[in-house]
Amino acid sequence: MRTRIEFGTAGLRARMAAGWSCMNDLIVIQASQGLCQYVLKNVENAASRGVVIGHDHRHNSQRWAELTAAVFVHAGFKTYLHRGLGAHSAFQALQILCGIMITASHNAKDDNGYKVYWENAVQIIGPHDKGISASIKANLEPQTWMTEQLHSLCLDRTQEMKDAYFANLASLNRSRVLNGQSRVKFVNTSMHGVSDVFVSRAFESFGFPPYIPVVEQQQPDPDFPTVAFPNPEEKGALDLALRTADAHGANYVLSQDPDSDRFCAAEKGPNGQWTVFTGDQLGTLFAAQTLEHYKSAGKPLEKLAMIASTVSSKMLEAMAEKEGFKFAECLTGFKFIGNTALDLVKGGYEVPFSYEEAIGFMFGDRIRDKDGVSATVSFAELVVALTNQGKTVHSYLEEQYQRYGYFQTLNSYFVCKDPSTIDKIFERLPELSQIASLTITSVVDLTTGYDSTNPPTYKPSLPLSSGHMIQFRAKQKDDTKVVLTTRTSGTEPKIKYYVEANGVDPTAVHNVLTKVVQELGSTWMEAEKHHLGHP
Incomplete structure (x- = not known):
């Protein structure tokens, strides 16, 4: 057997389907076996220290959490299996060897994922990612598929983990009395995800009056029926929440993504217009x-x-x-x-x-x-x-x-499905010296390992990126500055860009930003020549 799914960005994430590059029962078992054998070989007392496994509400999430648990139980590990739906960070309270969360965060409904945390309760980085990937390839033959009577073999510390999470959350509370006296109305949407019960309890813990839920999006639903894409950043994703706020006279909208690890907010201005904060x-x-x-x-x-x-x-x-x-x-x-x-x-x-x-x-x-x-x-x-x-x-x-200067950003992406075209684009970029009449003052190429600001070695302080990534800094004579970063996506056929201009004059900053983005597409990326898609 062989697998083509990539393991390296803290775990796996892919479309749910049969095949070597998709999320399915076999891939989950193989990933679990590889992780299991890696920690057994590299960490003392791994099995007795144990592993904790949680899942969100997506299709197959519970089954894959149970299959993962079955692999570790079969290998003799102390295995903590979270009961019920878990918010992204709520399962990290135990002092265990590693944690696994079955979730695809804000991806589309057809995706799922396998996220791995190390003993420091942080997502894995090198060298563990490469070590686990190699271990997966060395342990492809399934050793168990059995999930019957699994729960009796796993430890249940779900409530303890939740209580520890909320105890930590309470330490962030600064003004409980003031919160309780407030008449501010908040509307909250969980975007068909798992966050409503967690945010509701957090509101109570902080002393806030209950928020107004977006009822249509309040309960977990793996099909995300009211949004085209379950990401609060996506255009139109907050429309239902904003309408709910208008109907209830609320000036603030709060939102979490489906696995509750991201947050977005909007404020209604005096003119009745909504600002969705970046x-x-x-x-x-x-x-x-x-x-x-x-x-x-x-x-x-x-x-x-x-x-x-x-x-x-x-x-x-x-x-x-x-x-x-x-x-x-x-x-x-x-x-x-x-x-x-x-x-x-x-x-x-x-x-x-x-x-x-x-x-x-x-x-x-x-x-x-x-x-x-x-x-x-x-x-x-x-x-x-x-x-x-x-x-x-x-x-x-x-x-x-x-106090600190006016900063404005504009982030987006180009779609390119041809890797050779992407290579050509990024090979050419470091040779350019101007953009929108701004002079390039520094180049940090995390693809090749070059930093123009760090002689004599010219080595960057940041580690190399797993894909293409270059950052440019530029400035105008009026001291308006621009930082432009472009990189390839690890999971999609996209060239992402992040452009920020800053200075003392908001109008000048906005104008420079607009020009840079225009020239980025037309001249730097040569979007028309390379037939690049753009949202």
């Missing part, structure tokens, strides 16, 4: 909130650190430079953010908040992963505090722009 805007808001709490606690700023992925806004970097705390960046993905946080903690820093632009936010010092529930109540608490001061979230964001 991941970078939310990251800026949460960072400012975190900084205020840290200062008010009288803690030394030189011991504070925050992290953002390299494709996220550089506004957090600007905040750190002005305020005196440490900023760190890493590759995209919370497997990198979580491990970077742990390294900073070892170095004596406190890391209370980190984020990536794809609406992923990490709070506190216990869960080193993105978590939509903690982001939801943190945002609601920010709203209540600002309302009490006569402010809005939008006005608070403008205050940050006034």
